Amino acid sequence: MASFISRLPLGAIPLVLLVIAWEITARAGVYSVALFPTPTEVANVFLKEWPLLWKHTQASLARVAFGVSVAFVTAVPIGLLIGRYKTLDRLMDWTIQIFRCFPGIALIPLAIMFFGIGDRPAIILIWLAAFWPIVISTIFGVKNVERTLLAVARAAKAPDSLVLRDILLPSALPSILTGFRLAAGAGWLTVVTAEMMAVKSGLGYMILYAQMIFRPDQIVAGIIVIGTIGLLFDQLIRMMRTYFCSWQEGLVLEA
Amino acid sequence: MSFIDVNGVTKVYRRRAEEVHALDNVALQAEFGEFICLLGVSGCGKSTLLQILSGLEPATAGTVTINGQPLAGPHADASVVFQEHGLFPWMSARTNIAFNLKARGVPAAKRQQISDDLIKVVGLSGFENKYPHELSGGMRQRVGIARALTTSPKILLMDEPFGALDAQTRGIMQAELLRVWALHKATVVFVTHSIDEAVFLADRIVIMTPRPGRIRKIIPVDLPRPRDPTTPEFNEHMRLVLNEIHDDISRLATR
Ligand SMILES: Nc1ncnc2c1ncn2[C@@H]1O[C@H](COP(=O)(O)OP(=O)(O)OP(=O)(O)O)[C@@H](O)[C@H]1O
Numbered sequence: 001m002a003s004f005i006s007r008l009p010l011g012a013i014p015l016v017l018l019v020i021a022w023e024i025t026a027r028a029g030v031y032s033v034a035l036f037p038t039p040t041e042v043a044n045v046f047l048k049e050w051p052l053l054w055k056h057t058q059a060s061l062a063r064v065a066f067g068v069s070v071a072f073v074t075a076v077p078i079g080l081l082i083g084r085y086k087t088l089d090r091l092m093d094w095t096i097q098i099f100r101c102f103p104g105i106a107l108i109p110l111a112i113m114f115f116g117i118g119d120r121p122a123i124i125l126i127w128l129a130a131f132w133p134i135v136i137s138t139i140f141g142v143k144n145v146e147r148t149l150l151a152v153a154r155a156a157k158a159p160d161s162l163v164l165r166d167i168l169l170p171s172a173l174p175s176i177l178t179g180f181r182l183a184a185g186a187g188w189l190t191v192v193t194a195e196m197m198a199v200k201s202g203l204g205y206m207i208l209y210a211q212m213i214f215r216p217d218q219i220v221a222g223i224i225v226i227g228t229i230g231l232l233f234d235q236l237i238r239m240m241r242t243y244f245c246s247w248q249e250g251l252v253l254e255a
Numbered sequence: 256m257s258f259i260d261v262n263g264v265t266k267v268y269r270r271r272a273e274e275v276h277a278l279d280n281v282a283l284q285a286e287f288g289e290f291i292c293l294l295g296v297s298g299c300g301k302s303t304l305l306q307i308l309s310g311l312e313p314a315t316a317g318t319v320t321i322n323g324q325p326l327a328g329p330h331a332d333a334s335v336v337f338q339e340h341g342l343f344p345w346m347s348a349r350t351n352i353a354f355n356l357k358a359r360g361v362p363a364a365k366r367q368q369i370s371d372d373l374i375k376v377v378g379l380s381g382f383e384n385k386y387p388h389e390l391s392g393g394m395r396q397r398v399g400i401a402r403a404l405t406t407s408p409k410i411l412l413m414d415e416p417f418g419a420l421d422a423q424t425r426g427i428m429q430a431e432l433l434r435v436w437a438l439h440k441a442t443v444v445f446v447t448h449s450i451d452e453a454v455f456l457a458d459r460i461v462i463m464t465p466r467p468g469r470i471r472k473i474i475p476v477d478l479p480r481p482r483d484p485t486t487p488e489f490n491e492h493m494r495l496v497l498n499e500i501h502d503d504i505s506r507l508a509t510r
């Protein structure tokens with residue numbers, strides 16, 4: 001019985017309640033039906049206009065996947081080096097603290113001025129948004145390595161390359177993946193925002209366009225897709241974490 | 256000239272305005288193949304002396320020579336077994352054991368062969384692919400000892416390696432260590448604060464006094480191995496050692 005309950009997707013309950021509340025509100029006719037679509041109308045968008053939704057979803061996904069991947073491969077090595085070498089850390093600390101505070105939205109006008117309208121400004125903004133969480137969590141992970149392990153390496157005269165690859169990287173991996181999770185979230189938020197201004201495709205663009213042609217049902221459908229993909233990202237990265245950090249079992253509590 | 260020669264070693268830890276006088280003018284000689292136990296109350300500088308011998312901490316004054324060569328940094332013929340075993344949680348037992356060889360750039364095939372041999376020597380067959388969190392405390396210590404032995408060290412430095420084990424496992428591990436030591440001749444410097452452990456293991460027991468750490472007395476143990484802790488001779492040695500450190504214990508107790 002207990003195991004049956006623990007396996008139920010409890011997380012779905014609030015969402016189902018939300019849809020029910022939505023249906024009731026829509027039927028009560030508090031708002032004009034033209035402004036406030038019913039769940040059925042939105043479901044129809046998914047059924048009848050799926051090609052349109054899918055096209056824009058693909059465009060957004062491709063940008064995020066590309067931007068966040070580039071952020072990952074650039075941020076992890078940089079984070080490892082900064083975490084490892086004190087001087088580099090002192091050199092970069094202020095810069096990181098300043099840059100990580102820039103909201104992606106504030107940079108959109110600059111990005112458009114520099115790179116025009118299109119994929120380039122969007123991807124660069126995603127890269128920027130995803131870069132900082134990964135760098136910071138990598139540095140944090142490296143600095144939290146158990147000191148005895150570094151003493152083991154020093155006593156064995158291990159070269160720096162081995163320390164970085166075989167000790168600091170795996171030791172920081174749980175923290176890196178936490179950063180990756182934040183980065184995917186930040187990248188996903190950024191793509192939607194950027195698409196409202198800097199590109200003519202993607203879910204952000206679709207939503208803005210739906211406003212202009214007065215299709216609130218499309219707007220809500222777009223928002224649902226955005227939320228669902230955010231959830232999928234999160235679940236995916238959690239699974240990666242469980243897979244790659246199984247050695248942590250019994251060492252730490254589930255995150 | 257002795258194999259290991261510690262001459263007038265003094266260690267002062269400085270942290271901001273604070274100074275801790277950890278070792279004062281310590282002199283100690285050890286011959287090749289000798290088993291030395293460092294014994295003393297908590298905080299008397301045993302670990303500090305071991306760290307200096309391992310080349311991980313510099314001495315404030317004085318010299319350590321090994322085979323006539325002054326020690327500067329970790330010695331190629333020395334291996335350290337750390338108190339908290341210092342195993343890499345993301346590596347299997349086998350990979351952990353092979354780490355010191357990898358640090359020296361030994362090719363994979365050779366690493367595998369040497370570590371497989373040592374897995375048998377320390378009795379870990381069947382557990383070589385387990386991760387540290389899947390091993391018992393005694394097994395983890397065996398992994399740490401096996402790793403230290405892979406490089407055929409002439410000097411084995413051990414800091415309370417069995418401190419975290421229950422009395423029974425501890426007894427087994429002590430016997431195992433002596434068996435392995437008989438196979439791989441090396442000078443062992445073994446830190447402990449257990450008197451019976453010291454009398455069971457050592458050729459000579461070096462008794463230290465605290466703050467600042469000095470050598471109070473060196474007691475040779477000329478009992479044949481394997482030693483039986485129930486014999487009168489064994490107890491006589493226990494009594495000798497206890498008398499020496501009694502003053503320190505009572506001084507700590509009345510403080
Ligand atoms: N890195 C350090 N910085 C400052 N003080 C230190 C440091 N390491 C040790 N000390 C101090 O030096 C003294 C000796 O410490 P040490 O660890 O060598 O003692 P020990 O004999 O190994 O004790 P224990 O049996 O508890 O392990 C202690 O007073 C300790 O506080």
Ligand SMILES: [Mg+2]
Binds near residue numbers: 301302303414
């Ligand atoms: Mg100690």
